[in-house]
Amino acid sequence: MINPSAKKFNGIPLSILDLALINEGSDVGQSFKNSVDLAQHAEKWGFNRFWLAEHHNMQGVASSATSVIIGHVAGATETIRVGSGGVMLPNHAPLVIAEQFGTLEAMYPGRIDLGLGRAPGSDQATAYALRRTLHSSGNEFPEQLAELRQYFKYDPSARVRAIPGEGQDIPIWLLGSSDFSARLSADLGLPFSFASHFAPTYLMPALQLYHRLFRPSKTLQEPYVMLGVNIIAADTDEEAHRLATSYQQQFLNIRRGVTGKFKPPVDDPDTFFSEFEKTAIDELLEWPSTIVGNPETVKQKLDEFIQATKANELIISSGIYDHEDRLRSYEIVADMMK
Incomplete structure (x- = not known):
């Protein structure tokens, strides 16, 4: 489950969560080029895995056709693990996901992760367009998961078989931002990834549940938790906070119901955001969900986060507009790994 060539920070591996952001003034093709370039740098720097949401x-x-982009990134790299963070299983037939990830595993053996979530990853209208019904909800997720896992088992007598897929040992992770997936992953003995980068309030209760209820399985003998964290790092605190205004704008636009591409940073946020918006932003940038600052600040806050949560791994999301600035942010984190 851990890439042998991965480096570690304070004894745990670090990974990357990418959304293939489409910048204002750019296009989808460039966002995919940026994702590949970031993954190649991440592999060189010693990150453990590269997931797409x-x-x-x-x-x-731009990461809607997740399995396609995973194959694109895996084909452009050699050792880093590549996977989904995650595939929203209610949007898909379990057989299709088994076949897609079975295909990926056959192409890039030992490097593919399948992270699964139960949210739609969209609004209700889009969920209907994907599923052709709104009767399917996250409540059926355990049954869908069981069906998916069955397709990966080798059973020549089965009426429906996933080919590729059957007989392959693809690590399955459950993703969540509440206690639902914490309970289910604990019951099934699966690794658990919590979206603390946008749901920090529920982090500690979910971790406590997962550890308390965990049942060893053939897959996993001990609990394994990977936690999400936003990191926006730069050479100075001032520059890091300026870069963070792109992420702040994205966050506020989601709350407003405004759509658009990822926006460049603003130099004077005090004149750009209202007082109410500044309060919401302050909550967004609170530790532990987001770490913004220079290398020393980031290292200190990362260490505090690991000490507080006892995480086995962290997965980092960095919403930064300029590609070179984003590379520099991850490079700063990479310099802390050994």
Whole structure:
């Protein structure tokens, strides 16, 4: 489950979560080039895995055909693990996901992760367009998961078989931002990834549940938790906070119901955001969900986060507009790994 060539920070591996952001003034093709370039740098720097998230109907996010982009990134790299963070299983037939990831595993053996979520990754209208019904909800997720896992088992007598897929040992992760997936992953003995980068309030309760209820399985003998964290790093605190205004704008636009591409940073946020918006932004940038600052600040806050949560791994999301600035942010983190 851990890339042998991965480096570690304070004894744990670090990974990357990418959304293939589409910048204002740019296009989808460039966002895919940026994702590949970031993955290649991440591999060189010693990050453990590179995951892509499934989102739909968002003008600033290009990672909707998640399995296709995973194959594109895996084909452009050699050792880093590549996977989904995650595939929203209610949007898909389990057989299709088994076949897609079975295909990926056959192409890039030992490097593919399948992270699964139960949210739609979109609004209700888009969920209907994907599923052709709104009767399917996250409540059926355990049954869909069981069906998916069955397709990966070798059973020549089965009426329906996933080919490729059957007999392959693809790591399955459950993703969540509440206690639902914490309970389910604990019950099934699966690794658990919590979206603390946007749901920090529920982090500690979910972790406590997962550890308390965990049942060893053939897949996993001990609990394994990977936590999401936003990191926007730069050589100075001032520059890091300026870069963070792009992420702040994205966050506020989602709350406003405004669509659009990922926006460049603003030099004077005090004149750009209202007082109410500044309060919401302050909550967004609170530790532990987001770490913004220079290398020393980032290292200190990362260490505090690991000490507080006892995480086995962290997965980092960095919403930064300029590609070179984003590379520099991850390079700063990479310099802390050994």
